[in-house]
Amino acid sequence: MTIVAQVGIAAFGCSAIWFVGQKSRNLRRWGYVAGLCAQPFWLYTAISNRQWGVLLLSLWYGYAWGQGFYNHWIKPEEINV
Secondary structure, eight states: OOOHHHHHHHHHHHHHHHHOOOOOOHHHHHHHHHHHHHHHHHHHHHHHTOOOOHHHHHHHHHHHHHHHHIIIIOOOOOOOO
């Protein structure tokens, strides 16, 4: 399972950063989805290796990715008047 977790972290983590760095809002918003997809792999790795600092960071990152997901996918878009 360790190799699966490492592949998941690499694939989703790298994709998330790449997407978030894009100028296009339509591409950028997918970074938050990819970031959230990486979190179970981070959590599994941190817990199975008893890396409590990494676990705390993973929870914080998950919260941050969740905020981005909410702001780019769920929250209604504000209209500038």
